[in-house]
Amino acid sequence: MTTAPQEILLAEPRGFCAGVDRAIEIVERALHKFGAPIYVRHEIVHNTYVVNDLKAKGAIFIESLDEVPVGATLIFSAHGVSRAVQAEAAARGFRIFDATCPLVTKVHVEVAKLHKEGYEFIMIGHKGHPEVEGTMGQLDGGIHLVEEVADVARVQPAQTLKLAVVTQTTLSVDDAADIAAAIKARFPNARQPKQQDICYATQNRQDAVKIMSPQVDVMIVVGSPTSSNSNRLAELARKLGCESYMVDNADELQAHWFEGRQRVGLTAGASAPEILVRQVIERIKALGAVSVRKMDGIEETVKFPLPKGLKL
Numbered sequence: 023m024t025t026a027p028q029e030i031l032l033a034e035p036r037g038f039c040a041g042v043d044r045a046i047e048i049v050e051r052a053l054h055k056f057g058a059p060i061y062v063r064h065e066i067v068h069n070t071y072v073v074n075d076l077k078a079k080g081a082i083f084i085e086s087l088d089e090v091p092v093g094a095t096l097i098f099s100a101h102g103v104s105r106a107v108q109a110e111a112a113a114r115g116f117r118i119f120d121a122t123c124p125l126v127t128k129v130h131v132e133v134a135k136l137h138k139e140g141y142e143f144i145m146i147g148h149k150g151h152p153e154v155e156g157t158m159g160q161l162d163g164g165i166h167l168v169e170e171v172a173d174v175a176r177v178q179p180a181q182t183l184k185l186a187v188v189t190q191t192t193l194s195v196d197d198a199a200d201i202a203a204a205i206k207a208r209f210p211n212a213r214q215p216k217q218q219d220i221c222y223a224t225q226n227r228q229d230a231v232k233i234m235s236p237q238v239d240v241m242i243v244v245g246s247p248t249s250s251n252s253n254r255l256a257e258l259a260r261k262l263g264c265e266s267y268m269v270d271n272a273d274e275l276q277a278h279w280f281e282g283r284q285r286v287g288l289t290a291g292a293s294a295p296e297i298l299v300r301q302v303i304e305r306i307k308a309l310g311a312v313s314v315r316k317m318d319g320i321e322e323t324v325k326f327p328l329p330k331g332l333k334l
Contacts, residue, residue: 026310029304031238031290032147034319035229039223041123042293044326045100047196048121051332052095053080056117061090063107064099065153066121067293068249069269070137070270087111095119101152102126103161124326125191125221126153132215133160137185141255142179144212145169146201147190154190170197174204192251192292194258195228196319223292224251226320231255231289232289234317235264238287240279242306243268244280245291259287271303280309 045066052060058080065073065083073083080087087110090096095117109119122130124182133143143165147154150236165188166177179185187205189198205212218225234248235241241259245252245268252268259266264287267279280286286306287305290299303314 027239027279027286028312029282029284029285030306030311030314032233032299032316033227033234033287034317035223035226035230035322036288037151037290037294037296037299038291039221039292040324041100041125041221041223044173045121045123046072048119048328049076049081050079051317052097052322053111055332056095057307060097061116062097063087063098063111064101065248066097066099069246069291069293069295070222070254071298072168072293081265082096086115090114090116092250093117099152100126101227102130102156105128106159113230115156115295116139119332122156123191123221125219126156126211128156129191129219130160132186133157133165133188134146134313136213137161137164138156139184141184141186141213142166142168142181143186143188144174144177144179144205144209145188146193146198148170148193150187153192153250156238157188157190169200169202172265174201174208177208179209182209183211186222187212188214191219191221191252192224192254193220194254195220195225196258215297222324223322224254226291227251227255227289228258228321230317231258231287232262233289233319234289235259235262238264239283240264241266241287242275243289243291244271244294244302244304246270246293249291249293252294255289255291269302270334272296272305274301277309280306286311320333
């Protein structure tokens with residue numbers, strides 16, 4: 023009986039989504055067109071490798087607009103920004119490109135539209151996450167954040183006739199559904215999103231983990247600690263009874279994770295590049311794995327257009 027892993031099962035789909043692809047391309051095209059430095063508010067996507075790669079090419083990542091010189095080119099990250107940040111950037115006269123994921127922008131547009139109709143909002147999301155700050159920052163007030171089912175009981179809207187639910191796009195589909203059910207139980211008239219706010223890529227990657235978890239002895243998720251959707255993949259595998267570890271890169275793999283484990287499941291969050299997956303595969307092969315098999319899964323064909331002024 024061998025104690026080394028024999029097979030790696032690769033999730034499909036995994037890794038980059040259309041919003042991440044687009045955001046990285048916006049930074050690279052801006053660097054190509056206008057030259058370094060290009061300033062980016064917040065990490066363009068939550069991945070250490072991607073951020074370091076773009077830094078090496080001349081991108082400077084900032085949290086405060088005070089760090090950006092007059093006349094510079096500024097890019098908003100894929101997570102979106104508040105209206106206050108947009109207004110301040112415009113007032114300072116930067117050349118601005120918005121890399122906000124179009125699926126996040128869709129939520130912002132819905133919030134603005136329903137606010138005009140007199141709605142208050144309950145937002146399901148993680149406090150402090152830049153996407154949540156951006157969405158809540160579309161309004162001056164009237165958005166109540168809930169992170170878990172217990173928070174729903176504490177929400178005190180000014181009125182309950184016009185309440186709408188919105189969610190962060192990178193949540194656990196199942197956790198968000200549980201919270202949405204609690205909101206519906208307390209506020210039966212609350213308007214649910216027309217289409218679920220959780221993005222297609224988050225959903226597809228979670229669905230792949232659900233299918234894969236019972237088939238493997240251990241699950242490796244490639245993703246950075248700040249990546250919400252990567253964390254949700256690792257949590258989901260654990261919830262399904264599959265031992266799971268999240269790694270930023272192949273150097274973080276521990277040999278003892280694979281002792282006595284025949285089959286290794288491997289996936290990557292939506293902001294993790296395929297080069298990191300390839301490096302993880304090589305490292306697991308070095309520990310004894312002899313075959314790599316790709317799971318059947320959804321093929322994603324979504325492509326988002328680039329902002330005007332960056333098309334080559």
